[in-house]
Each structure stands twice: as C-alpha cells, then as structure tokens.
C-alpha cells in the first residue's frame with residue numbers, strides 16, 4: 390500500500406524595519422557583539438517594551454496579501470523558556486489572538502493550481518545568538534528584539550515541489566511588499582518543515598519538525614530524507630516520535646535534537662506590559678490603500694497592457710529590481726516589447742556571466758531607452774546594439790559617445806553602399822558568375838564582404854536590396 394506525505398510549514402521572516410520591535414535599537418548588522426542593545430532588548434529589570442508601529446503595519450500588509458482576516462483586537466503573549474539566548478527567559482510572541490488568521494496562498498505546480506491554507510501570521514521578537522568559542526560560550530544580544538513574522542500554514546502540502554512553489558511565492562510577496570530582504574543564506578527567512586506520512590484516507594500521522602535548512606535545495610532534500618525515513622521506520626514495524634530534527638546539509642541527513650514541545654509546555658500567558666492592539670476600519674482601509682502592486686498582479690498587467698508573453702513576465706518579475714527596471718525602460722523608450730526582450734535576453738545573459746544577483750543590479754535606464762530607440766529607428770544595427778548594451782552594462786558608458794567613437798552609426802547613405810557593393814562585385818568576379826548561373830548561396834558570402842567594407846554600422850537590409858538590384862542589372 391502506498392504512503393501519502395503531509396507537510397505543514399512554519400516560516401519566519403525577519404522584517405526590514407529600521408528599529409527593533411519593542412525598543413529604539415537599530416536592526417542593522419555590523420559593529421561588534423552587543424552594540425545594538427538597550428535595557429529593553431537585553432532584559433533589564435524595569436525596562437518596558439513599546440510596540441513599533443511599522444511592525445504592526447508590515448504584518449497587516451502581509452495578511453492582506455495572503456487573504457487573511459485581520460484581527461481587530463490582537464494581543465501579545467509571553468512564551469516562557471530558559472535558554473541563554475533569550476535574556477528575559479521568555480519570548481514576546483502571539484498565541485491566542487494573532488494579528489492575522491485564515492488566509493491562503495495559491496500556488497501552481499506543473500500547470501495545476503492549489504490553495505495552501507494559512508492558519509495564522511503572528512508577530513514576535515527574535516532571540517540572540519550564542520557564540521561557542523574555545524574559552525566558553527558567549528552571548529550576543531544584537532539579534533534580540535529583531536521583529537519577526539511567523540507564517541503558519543495548514544498541513545496542506547503533499548510534496549517538496551509544492552513546498553518550494555509556496556516558498557518562492559511567499560518570498561516574492563515579501564519582497565514586493567518591501568518588508569523583508571529574504572536572504573535565506575543570512576537567515577532573514579527560515580522555514581521549519583512539519584512532516585508526517587499516512588495511508589491514504591487515514592488520520593494524520595505523527596509529525597516531526599525539521600529545522601536548519603538554508604536554501605530551497607536543502608529544504609527539498611530534507612523533505613525527501615524525512616519522508617523516506619518515516620516510511621522505512623513504519624514499514625519495519627517501528628514508531629515515529631514527535632520531535633525536532635536538525636538538518637545537516639553536508640551529510641544529507643537529519644538527526645533528532647529534542648522531543649517536540651507543545652504550546653502547553655511554554656506556559657504562555659498574556660504579556661502584562663503590552664496593551665492590546667486595536668485596529669479600526671479606517672486604519673485598515675488606509676493600509677489597504679498603500680498596498681503596492683504584487684508580482685502576480687504585475688504579470689497579469691504586462692500580458693494585458695503590453696502584450697508580453699507569459700514566460701517573459703515570469704522572468705521580468707523574478708525580483709522587484711528587475712520589474713522596476715523593465716517598467717522604467719518600457720516607459721522611457723515607449724517600447725515595452727523591446728524593453729522586455731532586452732531584459733529577458735541580453736541583460737539576463739550579462740548578469741549571469743558577471744554573477745550579478747537581481748538585488749545587486751544597477752543600470753542606467755535612460756541609456757537603455759536611448760539604445761532601444763536607436764536600434765528601432767534604424768540608426769544602429771542589432772550587432773551594434775548588443776555591443777553597446779554590454780558596454781553600458783559593464784562600464785556605464787555614454788551610448789551615443791561610444792557609438793560615434795566606434796563608428797557604429799548605421800551607414801544608410803546610398804552612395805556609400807553602392808560604392809562598397811561595386812568594389813566587392815569587381816573583386817569577386819567568379820562569385821558573381823556563380824550567382825548568375827544559379828548558385829544563390831554565394832549571395833551570403835558577397836553580403837558578408839560588403840558588410841565588412843562598411844564596418845559595424847552597415848545596414849544589412851539596405852545592402853541586401855541594393856545588391857539584389859545591382860546583380861539583376
């Protein structure tokens with residue numbers, strides 16, 4: 390009998406607010422350990438937390454984007470546990486009345502769509518870091534109080550492909566909302582995988598939770614590993630224990646860290662230091678008005694308004710930087726299709742070669758628009774266009790200056806072209822005879838010779854028509 394896999398995700402996203410969630414400390418990296426701390430985030434007695442309003446608004450935005458209901462009376466709770474990375478011995482989080490509930494995210498895998506339920510989104514503070522050294526373990530509280538959103542899905546996934554599609558779409562949403570930089574390697578977005586297996590139709594099986602994957606690839610591998618481990622254990626007559634497992638990407642295995650705690654184990658209770666949060670309709674509608682256009686909405690608009698092919702819209706929205714670039718060039722040049730072709734083709738190729746990530750791309754949109762107009766107005770040919778785009782990409786050169794210096798302006802002057810053709814035909818009498826006796830292939834060779842004489846600015850279309858005329862004569 391076959392086994393069915395059931396997966397639910399808990400994703401933590403670090404928010405890109407300027408200051409921490411309950412104090413004025415900066416969220417930026419840098420400087421030494423414990424340089425971004427104050428009495429509030431280092432748990433000093435008597436220091437009181439105050440909620441950063443931006444954190445709440447970011448949470449509302451994500452909730453709206455993920456089709457959630459926004460909780461009008463939301464509260465913070467203390468999650469109690471002792472570990473040296475949390476100076477208060479509790480984490481401020483939300484359990485009973487999280488800010489968002491009951492949403493969904495629609496994913497698409499191999500052409501079929503599926504809605505993944507979002508059980509809740511809650512706000513919480515991050516914990517610090519323990520640094521293990523030869524002389525002992527040190528505590529760095531810089532990360533304490535960094536704002537997090539935890540996005541908890543329903544157990545709606547049945548394989549790794551669905552999980553990756555969900556994470557990609559969630560990442561895209563966070564980036565377009567501009568609330569998280571989503572650098573997985575740096576831990577600004579982290580996913581915990583809850584997985585169980587069962588026989589089709591039976592109740593949910595016992596699940597494990599796997600942590601510590603820092604790439605989509607690692608997540609897919611961890612899912613495969615855990616699925617097989619559970620099936621093997623059960624088929625051998627064994628039992629699955631509810632536990633937290635740690636993924637080791639080098640080994641390609643995970644190992645049990647601790648038996649999994651339940652919410653009861655943390656003795657959650659409402660935080661007495663933070664007043665309940667009240668959100669009225671006016672505030673909510675204000676936030677709705679400031680929602681930026683999301684990636685999937687952009688894709689729909691590019692198809693509808695610009696006639697861009699579906700596959701290209703996917704490339705154009707891989708990152709906000711790319712869609713911003715596309716929109717600027719499309720607008721300035723007035724030629725969206727050319728702009729799309731340029732970015733999905735040449736620019737992507739140049740980025741790949743230079744190993745530049747979309748988030749690090751910066752290129753002058755004015756210069757690209759100028760080039761698009763030069764090529765479509767017949768002032769330069771496609772070869773010169775490509776060459777100059779590369780020059781702008783690598784050296785930010787002034788396109789017109791480069792074109793005139795390199796003599797790339799298209800020669801559309803009839804006399805110059807006729808002269809060049811005359812010379813070439815005179816120099817290649819044999820080919821001309823061949824051509825006239827029906828060997829039409831020779832035409833390409835003669836074209837090449839004329840283009841060589843004209844330099845990089847030769848206008849191939851004009852050369853072609855003129856030479857056809859002259860050969861007939």
Ligand code: ADP
Pocket residue numbers: 395396397398399541542543544545583584585593594595596650651652
């Ligand atoms: P906890 O209170 O231990 O965090 P939750 O009920 O909050 O557990 O669930 C955490 C995550 O685990 C959710 O994403 C949920 O969808 C998922 N989950 C719950 N039960 C199962 C199961 N039997 N198999 C797979 N995933 C599950």
Ligand code: MG
Pocket residue numbers: 399541
């Ligand atoms: Mg949980």
Ligand code: ZN
Pocket residue numbers: 409412413414425426427428429430431534
């Ligand atoms: Zn602080």
